[in-house]
Amino acid sequence: MSDNATVLIVDDEPSITDLYALRLREEYDVRTAYGGEEALKQIDEDVDVVLLDRRMPDLSGDEVLDHIQERGLSPGVAMVTAVDPDFDILDLGFDAYVVKPVPEEKLKETVETLLRRSSYDSKLQELTSLMSKRAALKAEISPDELDDNAEYERLGERIDSLRAELDDTVESLDEEDFSAAFYALSRGQE
Amino acid sequence: MTEDYTFRGLPMASVLPGTTLLVSGPSHAGTREVAYSMLAGAEDEGVVVVTTNRRASRVARNFEAASMRLDPARSAIVSCVGQDDRDADVDARLAEVTGPGDLTGIGMRYSKLVEELHRDGVERVRTSVVSVSTLLSFSDVQTVSRFVHTLVGRVGSIDGLGVLLIDPDAVDERVLSNVAQFCDARVDVRERDDAPEMRVRGLPGQSREWTAVELYG
Numbered sequence: 001m002s003d004n005a006t007v008l009i010v011d012d013e014p015s016i017t018d019l020y021a022l023r024l025r026e027e028y029d030v031r032t033a034y035g036g037e038e039a040l041k042q043i044d045e046d047v048d049v050v051l052l053d054r055r056m057p058d059l060s061g062d063e064v065l066d067h068i069q070e071r072g073l074s075p076g077v078a079m080v081t082a083v084d085p086d087f088d089i090l091d092l093g094f095d096a097y098v099v100k101p102v103p104e105e106k107l108k109e110t111v112e113t114l115l116r117r118s119s120y121d122s123k124l125q126e127l128t129s130l131m132s133k134r135a136a137l138k139a140e141i142s143p144d145e146l147d148d149n150a151e152y153e154r155l156g157e158r159i160d161s162l163r164a165e166l167d168d169t170v171e172s173l174d175e176e177d178f179s180a181a182f183y184a185l186s187r188g189q190e
Numbered sequence: 191m192t193e194d195y196t197f198r199g200l201p202m203a204s205v206l207p208g209t210t211l212l213v214s215g216p217s218h219a220g221t222r223e224v225a226y227s228m229l230a231g232a233e234d235e236g237v238v239v240v241t242t243n244r245r246a247s248r249v250a251r252n253f254e255a256a257s258m259r260l261d262p263a264r265s266a267i268v269s270c271v272g273q274d275d276r277d278a279d280v281d282a283r284l285a286e287v288t289g290p291g292d293l294t295g296i297g298m299r300y301s302k303l304v305e306e307l308h309r310d311g312v313e314r315v316r317t318s319v320v321s322v323s324t325l326l327s328f329s330d331v332q333t334v335s336r337f338v339h340t341l342v343g344r345v346g347s348i349d350g351l352g353v354l355l356i357d358p359d360a361v362d363e364r365v366l367s368n369v370a371q372f373c374d375a376r377v378d379v380r381e382r383d384d385a386p387e388m389r390v391r392g393l394p395g396q397s398r399e400w401t402a403v404e405l406y407g
Contacts, residue, residue, distance in 0.1 A: 125332070132331060157379055170346065
């Protein structure tokens with residue numbers, strides 16, 4: 001049991017995969033996959049961040065990403081590429097790219113950035129959904145009854161604490177984080 | 191530390207940088223005019239307006255009516271009315287998105303324009319969305335709420351001023367209260383004797399009483 005975030009590292013070169021794992025192991029729960037197929041077996045809702053090699057012989061990074069999205073999973077994804085891509089990365093469905101070889105600092109910074117963004121997105125989604133629930137309850141139940149309604153009270157407490165957490169998170173967001181947050185609005189929608 | 195944002199000709203006290211206000215009132219009551227008046231600041235302040243259902247040229251006329259001058263050096267418009275606005279002849283930087291349902295596009299264009307203004311030395315920026323009601327008729331409440339939260343956060347991070355317009359007659363009261371909770375304060379506008387009145391709720395140092403507004407006086 002641990003509260004650490006989970007990072008899945010995918011690269012068909014085991015030496016690279018293991019090196020990244022070594023660098024991240026202290027702070028995160030790390031899973032490794034030496035190929036695209038294996039990555040699909042390792043990924044589940046517990047994975048917060050995926051470091052995904054773009055060029056792999058069995059399944060490419062792009063194909064792995066498609067599978068991840070088809071399964072309704074939404075980890076933060078950093079594509080690891082051999083060359084600096086000259087395209088708008090956000091349009092391709094991943095959140096960051098890093099160019100090989102990835103220095104240790106850059107590796108850690110990338111994971112942190114993706115965690116910060118996905119934490120903001122998921123908390124905000126939870127908050128707006130709870131607020132809608134609370135509003136619906138309020139419409140159904142008379143004000144007197146609301147005071148004694150345990151569910152309503154719990155909702156209120158959770159909403160307050162989420163809002164406080166989000167206020168803190170917002171202060172740590174930079175320009176690119178905000179762009180990513182706006183981008184995330186179109187994800188998960190039809 | 192930047193100075194407070196002040197409001198010319200409106201019965202309200204200045205507000206701290208980073209504040210976002212939700213301006214709520216029926217369209218016939220002069221609410222839009224009140225919102226535009228709140229965008230009038232010092233000569234060196236910038237302004238970015240997201241127009242959801244009116245063309246950039248109408249925005250320009252709203253500015254003129256509020257005795258403000260658009261200037262490409264410090265004014266920008268994000269237009270959601272589609273390609274019609276591509277060649278709009280207005281004195282502002284112009285960005286367009288495919289429609290009011292494209293919240294990602296609006297957010298990204300907005301962010302980019304703010305970055306450009308900052309890069310060009312415009313540090314203080316007033317941001318407006320006219321109006322949130324339109325956004326709500328194109329996307330579900332939760333997505334619009336997320337958009338508003340992120341926009342309010344962005345305005346806070348640049349020490350800007352946010353002015354979001356909403357028509358309470360066009361949206362459910364529950365929806366209005368959800369959106370309002372993400373803003374720092376609410377400015378209500380109503381019509382009395384053919385003239386608008388306003389009050390500010392949720393901020394210290396502001397009059398909570400209904401006060402007559404003399405528009406563009």
